[in-house]
Amino acid sequence: MTLTVLNGTYFVQGDWACAEGAIAAGCRFFAGYPITPATEIAERMSLRLPQVGGACLQFEDELGSMAAVIGASYAGVKAMTATSGPGLSLMQENIGLAVMTEAPCVIVDVMRGSPSTGQPTKAAQGDVMQCRWGSHGDYEIIALVPSSVQDMFDLTIEAFNLSEQYRVPVLIMADEIIGHVRERLVIPEPDEIRVVDRKKPDKSSGEYLPFQPGEDLVPRMACFGEGYHFYATGLTHDEKGYPDMSVETQDRLVRRLCDKIRRNADKIIKLEKLFLDDAEIVVVAFGSPARSAARAVAAARSEGIKAGLLKLVTIWPFPTKELEELSKQLRSVIVLEMNYGQLVREVERAVKPTPVSFLPKLGGEPHKPDEVLAAIRRCES
Amino acid sequence: MTQASLKHPLDDILRMDRIPHIWCEGCGLGTTLNCFAQALKELDFDLDRLAIVSGIGCAGRASGYVNADAFHTTHGRAIAFATGVRVANPDLKIVVLSGDGDLFAIGGNHFIHAARRNVDMLVICSNNFNYGMTGGQVGPTTPSHALTMTTPYGNIEHPFNLVALAAASGAVFVSRWTTLHVTRLTESIKKGLQKKGFSFIEVIAPCPAIYGRYNKLGDALKMMKDMKARSVIRHGIHPHEAEIDPDRRIVVGDFLDIEKPEYSDRLRALAEKCREKQAHET
Numbered sequence: 001m002t003l004t005v006l007n008g009t010y011f012v013q014g015d016w017a018c019a020e021g022a023i024a025a026g027c028r029f030f031a032g033y034p035i036t037p038a039t040e041i042a043e044r045m046s047l048r049l050p051q052v053g054g055a056c057l058q059f060e061d062e063l064g065s066m067a068a069v070i071g072a073s074y075a076g077v078k079a080m081t082a083t084s085g086p087g088l089s090l091m092q093e094n095i096g097l098a099v100m101t102e103a104p105c106v107i108v109d110v111m112r113g114s115p116s117t118g119q120p121t122k123a124a125q126g127d128v129m130q131c132r133w134g135s136h137g138d139y140e141i142i143a144l145v146p147s148s149v150q151d152m153f154d155l156t157i158e159a160f161n162l163s164e165q166y167r168v169p170v171l172i173m174a175d176e177i178i179g180h181v182r183e184r185l186v187i188p189e190p191d192e193i194r195v196v197d198r199k200k201p202d203k204s205s206g207e208y209l210p211f212q213p214g215e216d217l218v219p220r221m222a223c224f225g226e227g228y229h230f231y232a233t234g235l236t237h238d239e240k241g242y243p244d245m246s247v248e249t250q251d252r253l254v255r256r257l258c259d260k261i262r263r264n265a266d267k268i269i270k271l272e273k274l275f276l277d278d279a280e281i282v283v284v285a286f287g288s289p290a291r292s293a294a295r296a297v298a299a300a301r302s303e304g305i306k307a308g309l310l311k312l313v314t315i316w317p318f319p320t321k322e323l324e325e326l327s328k329q330l331r332s333v334i335v336l337e338m339n340y341g342q343l344v345r346e347v348e349r350a351v352k353p354t355p356v357s358f359l360p361k362l363g364g365e366p367h368k369p370d371e372v373l374a375a376i377r378r379c380e381s
Numbered sequence: 382m383t384q385a386s387l388k389h390p391l392d393d394i395l396r397m398d399r400i401p402h403i404w405c406e407g408c409g410l411g412t413t414l415n416c417f418a419q420a421l422k423e424l425d426f427d428l429d430r431l432a433i434v435s436g437i438g439c440a441g442r443a444s445g446y447v448n449a450d451a452f453h454t455t456h457g458r459a460i461a462f463a464t465g466v467r468v469a470n471p472d473l474k475i476v477v478l479s480g481d482g483d484l485f486a487i488g489g490n491h492f493i494h495a496a497r498r499n500v501d502m503l504v505i506c507s508n509n510f511n512y513g514m515t516g517g518q519v520g521p522t523t524p525s526h527a528l529t530m531t532t533p534y535g536n537i538e539h540p541f542n543l544v545a546l547a548a549a550s551g552a553v554f555v556s557r558w559t560t561l562h563v564t565r566l567t568e569s570i571k572k573g574l575q576k577k578g579f580s581f582i583e584v585i586a587p588c589p590a591i592y593g594r595y596n597k598l599g600d601a602l603k604m605m606k607d608m609k610a611r612s613v614i615r616h617g618i619h620p621h622e623a624e625i626d627p628d629r630r631i632v633v634g635d636f637l638d639i640e641k642p643e644y645s646d647r648l649r650a651l652a653e654k655c656r657e658k659q660a661h662e663t
Contacts, residue, residue: 029469050652051659055468055645060494064461067454067491071434071465074452075473079465097455224450224466225473227429231396231445233453242399243445 004052005193010185014152014178015040015082017185018108019048021156022080024193027106028054029072029079031065033087036120037176038110041082062087066094070103074232076223078160082108085127086117088134095169096135099257101232102167102211102219104198106159109171110179111338113364122364123176125287125338131171132316138254140261142268143171143316145286149183155313161196162268166260167218173315175338177288177366205229211253212239217260265317272311275301279308281379282326284347285336286312288366293336296372305380315343320350327351332379334359336367394418394428396448403442405513407593407601409560409586413507414443416563416584417478420570432475434463436488438514440480440507440586447478457488460495463502471645474574475502482512482520485541489521496550496579500644503573503580506543509588510627517591524627528595540625547581548620548637554580555620555637559608560587562633569635578643585631 005024010017019041022030030045032038042058049056054077059065065081072079083091088109098105113119114126131143142162144155152174159170199220201208210230211219219239222228235243236250261268274294276282281300285293290311300307310326312319327333333356335344344358359375361367395418404410421428428449435444437456444451454462463475477484484492484506495502511529512518518531522543526535547555554576558566566584573580587593587604598604608631615623616634623632 029465031465050648050655053652055648055652057464057468059461060490063458064464064491064494067458067461068465068468070454071452071462071467072469073465075432075466075469077469079469093455094458097458101452222450223470224432225429225470226450229428229448229450231451231453233445234455235453 005190007187007189010187011182012149012185013040013180013182014146014149014174015110015180016044017149017152018082018156018172018174019044020187021153022106022160023048023052024153024187024190025078025157025160026195026197027078027080027160028052029069029077030054030056030081031059031068031072031079032081032083033059033062033065035084035087037112037179038082038084038108040179041108062090063094066091066107069105070094070098070101073103073105074224078104078164080106080108082110084110084112084120085114085130088127088130092134095141096137096139097234098169099135099139099141100234102221103169104163104167105169106156106163107169107171108156108174110174110176112176119364121176123288123338123366124364125173125175126342128173128315128337128339129342131173138258140258141169141171141316142166142261142314143173144270144313145173145315146178147287147290147311148178149181149185152178153185153187157193157195161194164196164198165218166264167198167221168261173287175287201228209239210241211237213256213260216264217256261317268314268317269319269322270313271319271322272313274309274311276308276310276326278306280306280329280331281334281376282308282310282330283334283336283372283376284310284312286315287338289336289338289361292367292369293372295369296376299369299373300376305376307376318346320346323347323350327354330354332357334372334375334379336372337361338366391415391418391422394421394448395446399446402446404439405590407587407589407604408439409509409584409588410440410443410507412560412563413505413566413584413586414446416567417505417570418447419567420574423567424571424574426574430472430474432466432473434459434466434475434477436479436483438480438483438512439509440478441483443478457483457486458491459483460488460491460502460504464495464500467500467502468645468648471649476574477502477504479506481506481508481510481522481543485521485543485546493546493550496547496552496581498644499551499553499578499641501577501579503576503582505570505582505584507584507586508543509586509592511588511592513588513591517595529592530595542623542625543583544581544620544623544636551579551641552581552637553578553639553641556581556635557583557585557623557633559585559612559631559633561605561608561612572635572638576638578641585627
């Protein structure tokens with residue numbers, strides 16, 4: 001047992017790695033409701049957070065969990081929740097509140113078969129559109145997809161850093177396989193871990209405007225108890241934080257909330273590229289299927305096919321520009337998803353007129369490398 | 382007369398740039414806010430140590446009028462949000478200002494669980510027996526037979542007795558007043574502000590513009606006079622016996638004041654125990 005951030009090599013589950021990543025990023029508050037396949041994150045947090053002076057609460061539901069996370073964030077503590085599809089549905093209204101009040105926070109969704117109760121213990125990627133559009137209105141969020149236990153650790157840290165930097169909810173969209181698989185995890189020394197904290201007010205309480213953006217369109221954040229006497233509301237508000245129902249204020253606020261992500265997309269988006277330099281056929285994948293894709297692409301290369309893999313680590317904001325650029329050298333694109341067609345539409349839009357073939361996978365298992373290889377061969381012939 | 386002498390004694394406690402408020406003429410919410418501000422003033426309460434949290438509805442707008450850190454949450458989630466704040470910063474006193482619909486219909490689950498956990502916060506519920514903001518629909522405290530926009534034939538449901546619910550759920554301080562009892566209400570708010578644990582004050586607030594009009598209860602003055610005639614002070618009686626029938630009898634008073642370990646204190650003790658265990662093992 002240790003009281004600090006761990007370091008060293010471990011053989012652990014993705015959910016476990018996610019909890020440790022959060023602690024390494026400075027998370028000291030967790031609120032959640034038990035749900036398969038994300039429960040292990042709450043369990044790990046309930047063991048670990050008291051050791052590092054933090055708090056882990058099991059709430060009465062996901063609505064309350066998400067509200068408490070925003071409350072803790074506004075009290076100045078980095079906060080997280082973890083859930084699966086049904087819970088994410090219940091959190092959506094408060095995710096919108098976090099967007100509107102610009103509360104930094106991290107939401108982990110370990111995706112299972114759906115709709116409804118679906119397949120609690122099986123993997124899927126059916127929430128990738130829910131996480132983007134699930135709350136009402138116009139907004140932007142950031143969503144990252146891990147495809148290994150190491151990713152669960154690294155990307156959870158990245159998620160906290162992005163949420164603090166842009167004051168936006170950041171989602172980790174893992175699938176059940178990544179949540180439950182046991183693999184090697186290397187936790188670096190604490191001083192090798194980059195941790196970003198939100199910008200604090202640089203003005204006195206009388207002059208500070210809680211929603212006045214800086215050049216990056218992100219406002220500096222005062223928290224409860226710091227003497228600023230700020231007011232924050234889910235209502236449309238001006239720079240002072242006061243409700244204002246005018247056309248101009250709504251227009252200015254919604255544009256800024258979206259543009260702070262859109263204009264910084266180049267800095268946010270992270271992609272992994274395999275054999276892309278001369279590739280003519282590219283597989284686009286994320287999460288567990290990206291692992292099968294890596295193997296299939298390598299096999300295709302050994303057959304002399306110019307295949308490559310574009311692994312999406314960031315799915316939101318969507319890397320439209322990067323795909324557009326890449327598509328100029330391509331004959332064909334293959335999209336893998338463990339759903340019946342969600343992100344494929346974004347890919348089609350970006351790579352037009354390059355032909356896109358879609359390989360859906362339903363039922364709880366990822367694509368087999370042979371299936372992906374067969375798809376690559378079909379494009380080649 | 383100088384400008385300074387025109388200052389109202391409560392000006393520093395309220396966000397004067399947000400006044401006038403949005404509430405209707407004769408509404409009890411302004412009185413409740415006034416009593417709250419007065420209580421803060423009389424206690425010389427450090428406003429830097431205060432966090433106001435509210436939900437949605439007429440009463441929920443109160444958070445925007447107090448000159449302290451304040452957050453206007455989604456419908457029903459004020460108490461859950463407040464729990465997060467309290468646990469993250471136990472030096473703060475959190476006050477939830479909201480209404481009967483927000484706290485007990487859509488937010489009822491969080492109320493009973495925060496009371497059960499005994500999370501330190503003062504919840505002041507303005508009970509006006511209906512959803513005012515949306516134009517007067519039936520709510521969880523609407524009396525049986527009352528007319529609202531969604532019970533045009535009269536309400537067939539039974540209402541909650543909020544103080545009984547609070548006590549049964551685990552609250553450590555429970556009180557009920559009407560907006561007629563300004564001095565007594567202010568005193569109870571002062572007690573609630575100084576009480577450690579989950580404290581609950583129900584304030585019966587007339588809604589003459591909507592609920593009163595539908596039910597032909599007369600104007601604001603008539604509603605206040607009726608409240609006066611029907612209120613009975615019974616300090617210390619069990620909250621389950623604190624009857625509430627706005628047409629006949631409203632039992633008011635400080636009903637409950639008990640001691641119980643508070644949630645974030647227990648959390649802190651738990652963290653210390655973990656550290657001691659670790660120090661012992663290494």
